Amino acid sequence: MAFDLRISTGSSTPIFRQIIDQVRLAVATARLKEGDALASVRALAEQLVVNPNTVAKAYAELARDGVIATHQGKGVFIAARRPIYTSAERLRRLEPALDDLVREAIALGFSTDDVQKLVQTHFRKMAGRKDGES
Amino acid sequence: MSDYVIQANGLTRYFGQKCAVDQVSFRIPRGCIAALLGRNGSGKTTLMRMLLGMLEPTRGSSTILGHQSLAIPPEARGRIGYVAEGHPLYPWMTVGQLAAHQSRFYPTWNNTVYRSIVDHFQLNDSTRAGSLSRGQRAGVALALALAPEPELLVLDDPSLGLDPVARRAILEVIINVCGGGDRTILLSTHEMQDVERIADRVLILDQSQLVADAEKDYLLSHVQEFIIDNTKQNPDIRGLVSTRNQGNSLHLIVANADEAGAGALLAAGAQQSDVTLEDAVIAYLSRRGSALAGPAGQEGGAA
Incomplete structure (x- = not known):
C-alpha cells in the first residue's frame, strides 16, 4: 500500500492532528480507498514511535467523523464515504483553506482565471476528478 | 484503590536555607505517561526521590500506588521500577550477573521482557557493566527496571547524554512495553521531541515550583x-x-x-x-x- 504516515515533532500541530490530517488527505486523494486496512493503534504507535494514546485519539476522531470504522477483532478500515456534514458545515470547513489560497493568489498576482485552472489541474491530479465536478 | 498512582500534596524540601522543591501538588492517573520538565536544578530529581520515599520532605506528603511515600511496603516497592539519573550499575558485574541479581528481588520478573530489551540494545550478557557505553548502560538499566513488569515506572532523565539512536531505542522500548496499557510512567527529560512523542501529560517545574500541569x-x-x-x-x-x-x-x-x-x-x-x-x-x-x-x-x- 502506498500510504505512508509521517509525523514531525517541533510543529505547532499536535501529533494526533497530523495523523488525522494525513489520513483525511489520503482518503480525499484516493490513496486510501473504502475497505483499505490501517495499522492497529499499537502497530502504528510503534511504527511512528509515539504514545499509543495519541494514535487512539486520532482514530477515535476519524471514526467519529465517519472516515474509518473499527471492526472488533478485525482491525481498522477506511469507511464508505458518506456525507456526514450539512452543506453549510462543509462550506465552513473549506473556508479557511479558501482564504489562504485566495490571499496567496492575490499577493502573488494570479488572476481568477489562473487560479481556476490551477484548481482544476490539482483536482485531476489529487482526486482523479475532471473539471472540479464532485 | 485510588485511580491516581501518584499524589503529591504540598511537597516541600529545603537543603539548609535553599528551597529545592516548593509546595508542589499534583496527581498522576493510572496509565498516564507524565513528563516532568524543568531546567537543571529546578528540583526534578529531589521531587522524584521524595515521591519514592528515598528522601524525607521538609513539609507536605505524597502517596504512591496508594501508600504513603515514607512507608511503602516491600510488596508495593516490587511494583515500582526506578531508573536513577545517569543509569548507575555495579561496574564489576556483567550484564547477565546484573539480571540474575536483580531478578531475585522481584517475584514478577519476566525474563522474556528482559531479553527483548537487552536484544533491542544489542547487548551481550558477558560484558562487564563498567565497559559498556552510556547508551548500552541505559539499555541495561531500562531492562532491569522493566523486566519485573512494574505498574509504575519512574525514569530520571533516561536520555541524558545519549546519542540519537540510543535515545530512540529507549522511546521504542517504553512504547512497546508500556504504551497504551495500565502502566504509569513519570519521567524527567530535557528532550522536547521525546515529550511530544510519548507524553500524555506535562508537568513543568521552575525554580522549585510547579508552574504548569496539563495534558500535552x-x-x-x-x-x-x-x-x-x-x-x-x-x-x-x-x-x-x-x-x-x-x-x-x-x-x-x-x-x-x-x-x-x-x-x-x-x-x-x-x-x-x-x-x-x-x-x-x-x-x-x-x-x-x-x-x-x-x-x-x-x-x-x-x-
Whole structure:
C-alpha cells in the first residue's frame, strides 16, 4: 500500500492532528480507498514511535467523523464515504483553506482565471476528478 | 484503590536555607505517561526521590500506588521500577550477573521482557557493566527496571547524554512495553521531541515550583503567542506566561487567553499564532516575576 504516515515533532500541530490530517488527505486523494486496512493503534504507535494514546485519539476522531470504522477483532478500515456534514458545515470547513489560497493568489498576482485552472489541474491530479465536478 | 498512582500534596524540601522543591501538588492517573520538565536544578530529581520515599520532605506528603511515600511496603516497592539519573550499575558485574541479581528481588520478573530489551540494545550478557557505553548502560538499566513488569515506572532523565539512536531505542522500548496499557510512567527529560512523542501529560517545574500541569495537547492548544508592536505599552493580560523583545516587536506567550484579553490584544493590532510545545515550555521556564494564571491545575487538563 502506498500510504505512508509521517509525523514531525517541533510543529505547532499536535501529533494526533497530523495523523488525522494525513489520513483525511489520503482518503480525499484516493490513496486510501473504502475497505483499505490501517495499522492497529499499537502497530502504528510503534511504527511512528509515539504514545499509543495519541494514535487512539486520532482514530477515535476519524471514526467519529465517519472516515474509518473499527471492526472488533478485525482491525481498522477506511469507511464508505458518506456525507456526514450539512452543506453549510462543509462550506465552513473549506473556508479557511479558501482564504489562504485566495490571499496567496492575490499577493502573488494570479488572476481568477489562473487560479481556476490551477484548481482544476490539482483536482485531476489529487482526486482523479475532471473539471472540479464532485 | 485510588485511580491516581501518584499524589503529591504540598511537597516541600529545603537543603539548609535553599528551597529545592516548593509546595508542589499534583496527581498522576493510572496509565498516564507524565513528563516532568524543568531546567537543571529546578528540583526534578529531589521531587522524584521524595515521591519514592528515598528522601524525607521538609513539609507536605505524597502517596504512591496508594501508600504513603515514607512507608511503602516491600510488596508495593516490587511494583515500582526506578531508573536513577545517569543509569548507575555495579561496574564489576556483567550484564547477565546484573539480571540474575536483580531478578531475585522481584517475584514478577519476566525474563522474556528482559531479553527483548537487552536484544533491542544489542547487548551481550558477558560484558562487564563498567565497559559498556552510556547508551548500552541505559539499555541495561531500562531492562532491569522493566523486566519485573512494574505498574509504575519512574525514569530520571533516561536520555541524558545519549546519542540519537540510543535515545530512540529507549522511546521504542517504553512504547512497546508500556504504551497504551495500565502502566504509569513519570519521567524527567530535557528532550522536547521525546515529550511530544510519548507524553500524555506535562508537568513543568521552575525554580522549585510547579508552574504548569496539563495534558500535552491541552497545553499546545491553550498556549498562544501574540506579537505586538514594541512601541505600544506593555499590556496587562491574564495568563501572561512570558514576554520577549525581538527586533521591533514584543512577543507575548499567553496561557488560556480569555476572550477579553485576547480581544484587547487583537484590537491593538496584535498577530496571534500557535506555538510549538518547545516554545511553550521555554516560555514557562524563562518567565520572571510573580505567579501567573496558567494551565496549572486546570480541570480541563485532567485525563
